[in-house]
Structure formats: C-alpha cells, structure tokens
Amino acid sequence: MIQIDHLTKKFPNQKGLFDVSIQVDMGQIFGYLGPNGAGKSTTIRHLMGYMQPDTGKATINGYDCWEESDKIHSILGYVPGEIAFVEGMTAVDFLDAMAGMRNLKSNTRRKELIETFDLDMRVPIRKMSKGMKQKLAIINAFMHDPEVIILDEPSSGLDPLMQKTFVDLLHKEKSKGKTILISSHIFSELEDTADTIAIIRKGRIITVQELSLLKGEMAANRYEVEFYRQEDLQTIVHSGLVVQSHSGNKAVISVDREISEILEQISQYPIKALDIPRQRLEDVFMKYYYDEEA
Numbered sequence: 001m002i003q004i005d006h007l008t009k010k011f012p013n014q015k016g017l018f019d020v021s022i023q024v025d026m027g028q029i030f031g032y033l034g035p036n037g038a039g040k041s042t043t044i045r046h047l048m049g050y051m052q053p054d055t056g057k058a059t060i061n062g063y064d065c066w067e068e069s070d071k072i073h074s075i076l077g078y079v080p081g082e083i084a085f086v087e088g089m090t091a092v093d094f095l096d097a098m099a100g101m102r103n104l105k106s107n108t109r110r111k112e113l114i115e116t117f118d119l120d121m122r123v124p125i126r127k128m129s130k131g132m133k134q135k136l137a138i139i140n141a142f143m144h145d146p147e148v149i150i151l152d153e154p155s156s157g158l159d160p161l162m163q164k165t166f167v168d169l170l171h172k173e174k175s176k177g178k179t180i181l182i183s184s185h186i187f188s189e190l191e192d193t194a195d196t197i198a199i200i201r202k203g204r205i206i207t208v209q210e211l212s213l214l215k216g217e218m219a220a221n222r223y224e225v226e227f228y229r230q231e232d233l234q235t236i237v238h239s240g241l242v243v244q245s246h247s248g249n250k251a252v253i254s255v256d257r258e259i260s261e262i263l264e265q266i267s268q269y270p271i272k273a274l275d276i277p278r279q280r281l282e283d284v285f286m287k288y289y290y291d292e293e294a
C-alpha cells in the first residue's frame with residue numbers, strides 16, 4: 001500500500017507540493033492526473049526516496065520512503081518520467097546489472113516481457129528509439145515481479161499497439177493484487193486502467209474519486225437529435241423542452257428532467273439520428289481545471 005500523509009515540499013521558487021494526501025490500496029490502480037508542472041513527478045520522487053519532505057510523510061507497505069528507501073526499492077518497480085541509461089551499455093548489460101542489484105536469479109519473466117514487448121535486444125541502447133528505451137524501462141520495472149509499481153507517464157513514446165499491450169499488462173498485474181500508481185496526462189491511459197483518480201494542480205490535490213463516480217458527475221446531460229423534417233424541429237424548439245442550440249435539422253436538448261419525458265416528446269416525430277455524447281475523463285479533467293482557475 002502507498003500512503004502519503006499531508007506531504008509538503010516547498011521549493012525556493014514557491015513551487016512544490018502542499019499538504020498532499022493520497023492512499024493507494026493493494027490491488028488498486030491509482031491514476032495521478034495533472035497538467036504539466038502540477039507536481040506529479042515531485043510526488044513520485046518523494047515515494048522513491050529521492051527527496052525529503054519538509055513536513056508530512058510518504059510510506060510504502062509501512063516503510064518510510066525517505067528513511068527506509070533501501071527496503072522500498074526491493075519491492076518496487078519504477079518507470080521514471082525521464083529515462084537516462086548509462087551511455088555505451090547494451091540492453092542485456094543493463095538488465096543483468098539491475099537483476100544483480102535485486103539479487104534476481106530467474107530470467108523467465110524477463111524473457112516473457114521481452115517477447116511481449118517485442119524488443120530487439122541486439123540494438124545498443126544509445127541507438128534505441130524513444131519507444132524502445134521506454135519498453136526497456138518497462139521490462140526493467142516489471143521483471144522482478146514487484147508488489148508495488150510506480151509509473152511516471154509510462155506509455156509516452158509507445159505506439160498505439162504497444163500502449164494496448166501495456167494496458168493489458170497492467171490489468172494482469174492488478175489481477176495479481178499489485179499496487180499500482182500511474183502518473184499521466186494521457187487521459188485514455190487512465191480511463192482504461194484506473195480505479196481511482198486524483199487530480200493535482202499547482203501542487204495541491206483538487207479531487208480524489210473513484211473513476212466511475214468522476215465520470216458519473218458529468219453524466220450525459222444533453223441529447224443531440226436530428227429530425228427528418230424542419231417543422232418537427234421547430235415544434236420541439238417551442239415545446240417546452242430546453243433546446244440549448246439548433247442548426248439545420250439538428251437540436252441539442254438539455255437533459256433537465258425525467259429522461260422518459262424527453263424521449264416521449266421527441267419520439268412523436270420521425271428521428272434520423274440520436275446521439276448521447278459519451279462522457280470522457282478528459283472532459284471531467286477540464287471541468288476541474290477550469291473551475292479551479294475561475
């Protein structure tokens with residue numbers, strides 16, 4: 001379990017983290033969402049034991065991330081936001097070195113992951129593309145079967161097929177009961193994986209909610225209806241339903257009452273198309289961002 005309690009870290013430029021509290025339970029995928037410079041990587045650096053909080057604390061499976069970081073690293077898999085490999089190393093050298101540091105005896109899982117992500121290990125790291133380096137970082141993060149996994153924008157650089165492979169891997173790990181924190185500003189990545197989402201902005205947590213509730217908050221609030229006949233649209237405009245806008249034979253109707261009441265009225269006329277715009281995490285995020293700004 002990952003726990004951050006009232007963590008504050010103020011940089012000399014007044015940026016940083018302010019009273020951040022989050023909890024990621026075992027078997028949970030926790031999405032950490034925020035715009036550039038919000039404080040996601042700074043939070044993760046505290047979890048990794050790279051930074052000492054001014055006040056508050058972070059723990060992983062009960063170990064203090066700053067004071068007991070050595071204990072944490074053996075149970076942790078981590079994909080950093082900016083990956084820097086030692087120049088001149090081959091991918092095999094790198095994974096061997098990491099396996100050695102972790103006292104890892106078996107290569108089975110490593111081989112499976114190399115196959116899953118289809119990484120050509122013969123290419124020297126310095127000649128690898130951004131996506132290939134990202135794959136190598138992912139293999140490194142998962143090859144020792146860690147209990148807790150921390151991923152800082154993990155699928156940046158991966159092509160759509162590999163992003164899907166990665167999402168599948170996350171689902172498998174979750175089903176094994178792993179605790180996973182993913183920071184991202186790629187909404188779809190979290191929409192497909194996260195149970196709970198925290199939104200951070202300017203170093204402060206704006207909201208922590210179950211993804212399903214967060215989406216429900218902005219549940220379909222309008223119908224887009226296309227009529228065959230202009231006169232039917234005009235009748236609807238004057239029917240007492242709240243028509244937000246209309247053009248051509250299309251009307252956007254506000255869902256401000258019982259859905260059955262609205263459907264009953266519009267279904268009196270032949271309808272060419274009816275669309276209920278799907279709520280996306282991105283819309284929810286923008287709403288929070290905008291509301292806080294206002």
Ligand SMILES: Nc1ncnc2c1ncn2[C@@H]1O[C@H](COP(=O)(O)OP(=O)(O)OP(=O)(O)O)[C@@H](O)[C@H]1O
Nearest residue numbers: 011012015016034035036037038039040041042043
């Ligand atoms: N060591 C530091 N000294 C001073 N300011 C810092 C330091 N580290 C981070 N910051 C500032 O703190 C803020 C949060 O940075 P952070 O890297 O955590 O953001 P982020 O949410 O990970 O952003 P991105 O999505 O762009 O990676 C930024 O304004 C950054 O400039």
